[in-house]
Amino acid sequence: MFKLSQPEKDQVITICDHLKNLKYAKALPNAFTEHGAIMAASVLNTAMNDVYEMTPGDLVIGDIEYRFEPEKDPVKLVFSVTITNVSNRNIKYQSNVNIPQMSGFIDHADIKCMILKPGEICIFRGYGFLKRFDEKEFHIIPANQYFTIIATVSPPYPKTDDKYKITKSINVIREE
Numbered sequence: 001m002f003k004l005s006q007p008e009k010d011q012v013i014t015i016c017d018h019l020k021n022l023k024y025a026k027a028l029p030n031a032f033t034e035h036g037a038i039m040a041a042s043v044l045n046t047a048m049n050d051v052y053e054m055t056p057g058d059l060v061i062g063d064i065e066y067r068f069e070p071e072k073d074p075v076k077l078v079f080s081v082t083i084t085n086v087s088n089r090n091i092k093y094q095s096n097v098n099i100p101q102m103s104g105f106i107d108h109a110d111i112k113c114m115i116l117k118p119g120e121i122c123i124f125r126g127y128g129f130l131k132r133f134d135e136k137e138f139h140i141i142p143a144n145q146y147f148t149i150i151a152t153v154s155p156p157y158p159k160t161d162d163k164y165k166i167t168k169s170i171n172v173i174r175e176e
Contacts, residue, residue, distance in 0.1 A: 003028045051115055053155045054093040054164060059116070060084045061151050061168040068174055075174065081124040081151040085116035098150045099128050124151070147172050 004012065006028065013023045022029060052058075062082035069076040077099070085091050092115045116122055149172060154165040 002031060002033070004031050051090045051092050054091050054153070055155075056164060056166075058085065058087040058089070058091045059093060059153050059166065060086050061153055061166055062121075064149055064151055064168060064170045066149060066170075066172055076127050076129055077147060077172075077174075078127045079125070079149050081149075081168075083116070083122045083124060083153055085118055085120050088118045090118070091116050092156055093153055094156045095122075095124050095154075096152045097124065097126055098152070099147055100150070101145070101147050143174055145174050147174070 008031075009022065009028055012029075013019055060083070062084055064079065064081050066077060066079040069078060079097065081095070081097060083093075083095060095114070114122055148169055150167060150169040152165055152167045
């Protein structure tokens, strides 16, 4: 990168119509050599395109936070899961949260595919309704019912080998 001289600046303004406002600039502009421009484009392109599938140790599941919203009918279990990229690479992964006691009639978060940059954090949010289907009627799940929130992070499909998955779970109870 180098600074243009005043005659070079005038020539660029004459040749390139889209830079006509540059003639009012007080400072001389910086410019890249052709080789420097190619190198800069190469670095930017590499940074944007180097995405790796998750391997063990790339990502960490942090806190699983939750709260009940008992004022809703039915009662709602709201959760959030923190996922952190602890590697020095852009990592592609999928995440899923499952609450086995709420299987069937729930509206919790589905699988999400994402890319995290090094050091970046993702907070994955969702919720479930505390209802259970019994024959043809819905029944509110009673107080003092235990639930398990299971967060799973794995490489994107079709690679679903369990050795690459990381899982964290917490048990929660709905108290009255």
